[in-house]
Amino acid sequence: MNKVILFANTDWYLYNFRLSLAYRLRDMGHEVVLISPPGEYGPKLCELGFRWRAVPMIRRSLNPFRELALVLWLARLFREEDAALVHGFTIKSAVYGSLGAKLAGVPARVNSVAGLGYVFTSRDLKARLLRPLVRRVLRVALDGDDCALILQNPDDVTMFKTARLVDEKAIHLIKGSGVNCSRFKAPPDDAPLSSEPLRVLLAARMLWDKGIAEFVEAARVLKREHRTLRFVLAGMPDAGNPASIERSTIEGWVAEGLVEWRGHVSDMPALLAQTDVMVLPSYREGLPKSLIEAAACALPLITTDAPGCREVVSRNGEDGLVVPVRDATALANAIRLLDDDRALARRLGLAARDKALREFDEAIVLDKTIGVYRTLAPAPERAPSSLHIAP
Secondary structure (H helix, E strand, O other): OOEEEEEOOOHHHHHHHOHHHHHHHHHOOOEEEEEEOOOOHHHHHHHOOOEEEEOOOOOOOOOHHHHHHHHHHHHHHHHHHOOOEEEEEOHHHHHHHHHHHHHHOOOEEEEEEOOOHHHHHOOOHHHHHHHHHHHHHHHHHOOOOOEEEEEOOHHHHHHHHHHOOOOHHHEEEOOOOOEOHHHOOOOOOOOOOOOOOOEEEEEOOOEHHHOHHHHHHHHHHHHHOOOOOEEEEEOOOOOOOOOEOOHHHHHHHHHOOOOEEOOOOOOHHHHHHOOOEEEEOOOOOOOOHHHHHHHHOOOOEEEEOOOOHHHHOOOEOOOEEEEOOOOHHHHHHHHHHHHHOHHHHHHHHHHHHHHHHHHOEHHHHHHHHHHHHHHHOOOOOOOOOOOOOOO
């Protein structure tokens, strides 16, 4: 049996985004080890029968000695586990996991960069200063014939190719982490149009670069018009991310009467069943799962003309509405349009669902991911620990 290690920067990510991949690999006969910094979801992964190990990683650390120690720790872990393949998710886990796997002599390395994160999206001075260093480290970490890079949207593919961060042959485009669309139910096509106050949802980590400030400002604009809309935020701040919004700020918006805040929501199908419009005014994404889940429920989508987002809503006015990044006025106008034209909202939602089923269902994504693994499957004469992905 071959051993596959899946490495992410949070156990929450593994549980919510990569559990179906872990199940698929286990069903194929591979031993799966999940690793991440400690959190409340690690024990839940163990309850599902997976091995999970805590990684001593501090997500916001920039201490070079601590970071080097982490890479060496990972290399020792990979040797101890005799891993056949290491798959890292998000930039830091991908880079450190790939470096550790290279040092440990792991036969195959796969790296999924789901969006380029704070360093590439923020205008902060620290982020701008870090970009050249991150680019150099990426080149070192992601090279080699035994390494593959999975990106989620064409903009990121173009960026990596233009910057020559990795051999073009190693790049694979797979749209998203996949959604089990059968879990999300759409209302009957002939259901009557609602005349109740429009319920507008933004479900994401509470980060500024998700466009939450623009969402709140749009709520402020439309409530000044005395519209009885409900603006709902779902998700928690992320202390490990420099763009995290303080809880007190969110509570202030709630006290002002601008938004409702649900915090962490474990039952997304139930929340989406109580939603009329899904909004994600993000500055940049890999490929946003929340939009695809909403699309699977035939909800109309409003998002930005930003990498990742434009892959889900690619035809403005046909499979959703697209607004410019950082434009609260345009966002308010789009929400107003759907509030006034519920028939348009219905048509956009049905088109979004059709696209989600056709392009983003998790079965499609898992098949393509396993296909990438097979490109790295070494020849039979390699060591017994070598990965072989059975057809």
